[in-house]
Amino acid sequence: MSDQLDTLLSEQRRFSPASTFAADANGTPALYESAARDREAFWAEQAGTLEWIRPWDRVLDWTPPHAKWFVGGKLNVAANCLDRHLTGPLRNTAALVWEGEPGDRRVLTYWDLAREVRRAANALKQLGVRKGDRVAIYLPMVPEAAMAMLACARIGAVHSVIFGGFSAESVRDRVNDAKARVLITADGGYRRGQVVPLKRMADQAMAEAPSIEHCIVVQRRPGSPGDESFATMKEGRDHWWHRLLDSVSSESEPEAMDAEDLLFILYTSGTTGKPKGIVHTTGGYLTQVAATTKYVFDLKPADVFWCTADIGWVTGHSYVVYGPLANGATVFMYEGAPDWPERDRFWSLVETHGVTILYTAPTAIRAFMKWGTDHPARHDLSTLRLLGSVGEPINPEAWMWYQAHIGGGRCPIVDTWWQTETGGIMITPLPGVTTTKPGSATIPFPGIVAELVNDAGTVLPQGGGFLTLAAPWPGMLRTIYGDDARYQETYWSRFPGRYFAGDGAKVDEDGYWWILGRVDDVLNVAGHRIGTMEVESALVEHPAVAEAAVVGKSHDLKGQALAAFVTLKDSHQPSAGLKDDLKAHVAQKIGAIARPDDIFFSADLPKTRSGKIMRRLLKDIAEGRALGDTTTLADPAVVSRLKDTYESQEA
Numbered sequence: 001m002s003d004q005l006d007t008l009l010s011e012q013r014r015f016s017p018a019s020t021f022a023a024d025a026n027g028t029p030a031l032y033e034s035a036a037r038d039r040e041a042f043w044a045e046q047a048g049t050l051e052w053i054r055p056w057d058r059v060l061d062w063t064p065p066h067a068k069w070f071v072g073g074k075l076n077v078a079a080n081c082l083d084r085h086l087t088g089p090l091r092n093t094a095a096l097v098w099e100g101e102p103g104d105r106r107v108l109t110y111w112d113l114a115r116e117v118r119r120a121a122n123a124l125k126q127l128g129v130r131k132g133d134r135v136a137i138y139l140p141m142v143p144e145a146a147m148a149m150l151a152c153a154r155i156g157a158v159h160s161v162i163f164g165g166f167s168a169e170s171v172r173d174r175v176n177d178a179k180a181r182v183l184i185t186a187d188g189g190y191r192r193g194q195v196v197p198l199k200r201m202a203d204q205a206m207a208e209a210p211s212i213e214h215c216i217v218v219q220r221r222p223g224s225p226g227d228e229s230f231a232t233m234k235e236g237r238d239h240w241w242h243r244l245l246d247s248v249s250s251e252s253e254p255e256a257m258d259a260e261d262l263l264f265i266l267y268t269s270g271t272t273g274k275p276k277g278i279v280h281t282t283g284g285y286l287t288q289v290a291a292t293t294k295y296v297f298d299l300k301p302a303d304v305f306w307c308t309a310d311i312g313w314v315t316g317h318s319y320v321v322y323g324p325l326a327n328g329a330t331v332f333m334y335e336g337a338p339d340w341p342e343r344d345r346f347w348s349l350v351e352t353h354g355v356t357i358l359y360t361a362p363t364a365i366r367a368f369m370k371w372g373t374d375h376p377a378r379h380d381l382s383t384l385r386l387l388g389s390v391g392e393p394i395n396p397e398a399w400m401w402y403q404a405h406i407g408g409g410r411c412p413i414v415d416t417w418w419q420t421e422t423g424g425i426m427i428t429p430l431p432g433v434t435t436t437k438p439g440s441a442t443i444p445f446p447g448i449v450a451e452l453v454n455d456a457g458t459v460l461p462q463g464g465g466f467l468t469l470a471a472p473w474p475g476m477l478r479t480i481y482g483d484d485a486r487y488q489e490t491y492w493s494r495f496p497g498r499y500f501a502g503d504g505a506k507v508d509e510d511g512y513w514w515i516l517g518r519v520d521d522v523l524n525v526a527g528h529r530i531g532t533m534e535v536e537s538a539l540v541e542h543p544a545v546a547e548a549a550v551v552g553k554s555h556d557l558k559g560q561a562l563a564a565f566v567t568l569k570d571s572h573q574p575s576a577g578l579k580d581d582l583k584a585h586v587a588q589k590i591g592a593i594a595r596p597d598d599i600f601f602s603a604d605l606p607k608t609r610s611g612k613i614m615r616r617l618l619k620d621i622a623e624g625r626a627l628g629d630t631t632t633l634a635d636p637a638v639v640s641r642l643k644d645t646y647e648s649q650e651a
């Protein structure tokens with residue numbers, strides 16, 4: 001981290017907004033001024049751009065650490081994203097432009113999408129789903145994923161979207177935690193030319209998920225109409241999406257939801273072995289995602305907005321579905337991998353669909369850099385006018401490459417810091433307003449109060465420290481599903497009265513934020529959050545493993561990669577075969593994203609006298625650094641032994 005800090009400190013480049021962009025930008029300096037004058041009034045003004053069934057009585061009730069926004073107000077998220085656009089020209093405008101990995105395409109106008117969502121809402125109702133019930137969604141990136149979310153929102157059901165790359169066991173645990181009544185999945189999804197058998201995994205999950213009463217299956221495999229053989233359907237429980245929707249009417253009234261009614265639960269990794277169900281509610285969340293989409297992405301009617309995140313992550317929720325549709329945008333959605341069939345797939349998609357705004361992750365940008373400039377250079381990318389980055393710190397070289405080779409030197413870059421917990425963007429430039437510095441997420445969005453604190457919780461005007469949020473914001477998580485004590489402990493106990501984000505950061509002399517990454521036991525692997533404890537729990541469930549410690553190791557493309565130190569039971573011997581076995585075991589338990597890059601066998605693990613594994617030391621070893629202070633160790637000899645074996649195994 002100190003190397004990283006040095007590089008960032010020496011970053012002197014500045015990019016001030018082009019006057020042509022600024023002249024027409026949605027964002028203005030006045031937004032910051034009005035939010036600084038009266039934060040609640042600013043957010044109320046943003047909320048006022050939505051359609052409310054009943055106005056709110058109070059903007060905010062704040063009983064730390066519990067916030068209620070737009071108290072007493074009633075609205076429906078799906079009606080805001082769809083119905084209200086149907087009376088004007090948006091009715092016949094593309095809401096979703098989609099391309100599947102095999103190249104199949106669909107375009108849904110706002111009218112089309114609204115009709116499908118109403119039918120899906122009625123289908124859910126017909127299966128007995130009521131307001132407040134939980135519905136799990138385990139789908140590839142197909143239009144039905146957005147429809148399913150919006151259908152839940154329409155009837156007041158709470159969705160829990162589970163990333164399609166997660167394993168059956170991860171699905172089971174999430175479904176059980178939320179006690180979902182319905183699971184929506186697909187026969188499969190395409191990834192690098194292969195079909196990911198989602199329904200088969202869903203079947204395994206449902207075998208141990210007693211709350212599931214019904215499963216709805218989207219038929220995804222193109223070119224095989226009527227071929228339903230890929231998924232085995234269980235009579236009475238399983239229903240084809242297309243048949244179910246054909247059997248219901250397309251009339252449905254949106255449910256009047258309280259501003260604080262649950263909209264969704266989204267599981268994310270924390271510092272224990274058990275993922276946290278992050279709870280988001282209706283009015284505040286929609287207000288923040290709608291406002292940030294409008295100002296950060298500068299959306300205009302002619303734009304084609306492509307956020308490359310999967311719907312299984314918060315970025316997909318807020319900036320593929322809710323934020324853009326609330327703004328009446330045209331959203332482009334792509335199902336598959338960026339290197340399929342060739343490494344220019346993204347650029348071919350930008351050219352084909354005339355994408356104007358691209359929002360992606362540094363890990364992808366670093367892969368594109370490695371693949372070379374020929375791929376983007378072969379395509380006409382002149383429609384692009386704004387680029388975004390999210391999910392992890394973007395290194396200045398990647399920022400500069402993105403700016404030059406994708407943005408043609410003319411597109412502003414918005415590096416946006418936020419989290420599953422924050423619901424929407426928190427620290428970001430406003431294009432046309434904010435001067436950017438490569439590698440810095442710049443300054444808090446209007447109405448957001450971010451403060452840097454030291455270990456003792458003292459606020460620092462600049463320097464290095466921890467990123468905290470000192471005032472509630474509309475899109476904030478309300479709690480952890482079913483575990484409010486964990487909510488209070490995780491986010492509000494380290495620095496009383498403040499939300500602790502878990503990130504280390506630096507603030508420079510201009511007040512610009514440079515996010516340095518997680519300071520807790522959460523890793524960021526290729527932009528995905530993975531808890532070290534989750535991977536450790538998966539490893540120790542393997543019959544050969546006695547103990548395991550997992551650390552993050554710097555990685556050129558992924559940002560961080562997983563390195564696991566494993567001690568075996570006496571009955572097992574280290575071998576290359578066992579390493580492969582353990583990697584496959586983790587992938588099967590959690591999902592391929594958690595597969596460790598390296599596994600090292602070791603006779604002991606370094607522990608403090610109180611028995612805590614010293615992960616920091618392991619990280620030093622994994623990254624080949626000189627060892628830090630080992631005086632608190634129970635047995636310092638363990639470390640030098642470990643370092644020796646590590647180096648010999650690595651060679």
Ligand code: WTA
Nearest residue numbers: 390391392393415416417418419420515518
């Ligand atoms: C990291 C994704 C630096 C950070 C929206 C945070 C970032 C975690 C940035 C949340 C950024 C996200 N610069 N780091 N622009 N954006 N992060 O919940 O460590 O999947 O805590 O939300 O990603 O990841 P999550």
